[in-house]
Amino acid sequence: MTTFTEHSLLPALEGVSKSFGGQPVLRDLALSLAENGITCLLGPSGCGKSTLLRITAGLLPPDSGQTLLNAHDCAMVFQEPRLLPWLTVEENLGLALRGNKNAEQILQALKLVELGPDIINFLPRELSGGMAQRVGIARALLRQPRFLILDEPFAAIDAITRGTLQKMLAALIRAQKITCLFVTHDLDEALLLADRLHVMRDGKLSLEFVKSAEPFSAATVKEKILARLQNNQG
Amino acid sequence: MRINKIKYDGRTRRGLLALLLILIGWQLLASSGLVSVYLLPKPGTVLTTGIEMWRSGVLAEHIRASLLRIALGFALSGLAGLLLAGLTIRFRALDDYLAAPLALLRMIPPLAVTPLLILWLGIGSGTQLAIVILASFFPIFLSARDGFSRVSEAHRELAASLNLPPLPYFTHIALPSALPSIVTGLRLAFSYSWRALIGAELIAAASGLGYLVMNAQEMLRTDEVFVGILCIGVLGWILEAGFMRGTSRLLRRRFPEIAA
Structure with a gap:
């Protein structure tokens, strides 16, 4: 049974x-993260x-405004596992x-990402997509980060493995008390992972959902967000 | 797998057949009386002379001299080429300063500077070594610089996200990313430097396979000239094949694209 925890807020941006090539991508954005929780x-x-x-x-400087997180406290998980193909699992993890x-x-x-010691001498090409992404998460965790930033980490993974990895990640974040920013288009x-959910459009953010102790209908929230996105596109 | 094996065997068989046909042609021409044996000795004579030269230690001595020069010169230019490539990638200003002088030097064939090197270093190993370095430096330097500049944006971003210090970045990311280019450069550099070394030994040396050929020509020993020339070709071939096989075996697991 999942117990609800109210999260205090940590200002991040x-x-x-x-802008890129004169085209504004982000406009005067502010973002706060749910401390020890998942902000989607x-x-x-x-x-x-x-x-x-x-x-x-801290991988890209803003044109204006500021990042309030210390880059040394952040670890990143990319959309693709981004393991160096010439290094074994052990060596890839050693990079962290x-x-x-x-x-x-x-x-x-x-062990934290539910992988055994038998794979440490494997090369990335000898791993399945799900295993490789687990290794990518393990590498980020090895940095013992205060903030974990994930860029659509399960986008390229099959639905069954994705479900397992989502559950594993949520449990890990809560057990390790890491503040997490999770980007997804799903x-x-x-809705499954978020303690706070922001929707991004036209270079701006809007807060759409905060998980509370009160029971909520995922279907209703989903409908509301979809309607908002569709109205905006129209 | 089986198909590759058959292709490889067929290739080897055809290559050996071509060599055999050349040998037969040579034997027929030398036996026909159309060409003087002083100009074209029979293959058997060349083989006998080669065995005699090997037994007396003369051939081994010259081979050793050439191999020592190529090994030392290649190691030095490899180190210098990799180091300078790394520095020019790291410090753009250095690259700007060196671009014009290096472009100029690259256009000068190593043998063209031999007279100058003889004046500065004399007729000896110093000149030969310098020739090998000049011939092999540019392929190594240019390919390494190209390789280092091809580190992918994704890997650079990964290194930044891991806050990787410069040394692990170089050994774990920059060098392996550049390895395919470096191996190609080393292979090219070897064939350039081998040819340049033999050329320099023909002009100014007191030992080495090039010197052996020149000396035999002055003594009108055409059979010894042939022994020297064949040694140059066979040794160069063996060394290049050994290099390719060695790198392929060494890199097979981690860099299958190079091994292929």
Whole structure:
């Protein structure tokens, strides 16, 4: 049984704007994250979600405004596992330890993502898509981050594996008390995981949903968000 | 797998057949009396001379001299090429400063500077070494610089997100990303430097396979000239094939695209 926790808010972005080639992508954005919870960012492809996420992680400087998170406290999981194909699983994980192998820490991280020690000498091409993404998550966890930032990490994974990984991730985030920003274009995934859900459109964010102790109908929330998105497109 | 094996066997068989036909043609021409044996000795004579030269240690001594020069020169230019490529990628200003002088130097064939090198370094190993370095430096440097500049944006972003220090970044990301280009550059550099070394030994040396050929020609020992020339070809072939097989075996698991 899942118990509800009310999350305090951590300001992450303040007045952030970003343009590419004179085309504004983000306009004067502010974002706060649910502390030790999952903040989901939902929006159609190409709406600037990944740009916002990279600015939050300190990988991209904003044109104006500021990032309030320390980049050293952030770890990132990308859409594709982004494992180096010439390194074994153990070596890929060692990168998070700045190139130093620490077998005990690595095995512990693999255990967290429900992988056994038998794969440490595998190369990424010898792993399934789901296993590779688990290794990508383990690598991020090895940095012992305060903030975990995920860019549509399950988008390229089959539906059955995706369901398993979503549950695993949600349990991990809560157990490890990590503040998480999760970007997705899948409304069902967002509703399943989010403690707070923002929708992004026209370079702006709107808060659409905050998980509360009160029971809620996912179908109603979904309908409301879809209607909002469709009205906007129209 | 089986198809590849058959293709490979067929290729080898046809290659050996071509060599055999050349050998037969050579034997027929040398035996026909159309060409003087002083100009074209029979294959059997060349083989006997080669065995004699090997037994006396003369051939081994010259082979050793050439191999030592190529190994040392290749190692030095490899180190210099990789180091300079890394530095020019890291420090753009250095690349700007060096671009024009290096472009100029690259256009000068190594053998063209041999007279100058003889004046500066004398007729000895120093000149030969310099020739090998000049011949092999540019293919290694240019391919490594190209390789280092091809580190993907995704891998750069990964390194930034992991806050990876410069040394692990170089060893785990930059160098492996550049490896396919570097291997191609090393292969090219080897064939350039082998040819340049032999050329330099023909002009200014007191040992080495090039010197052996030149010396034999001055003594009108055409059979020894043939032994020297064949050694140059066979050794170059063996070394290049060994390099390819060695890199392929070494990189087979982690870099299957290079091994292929």
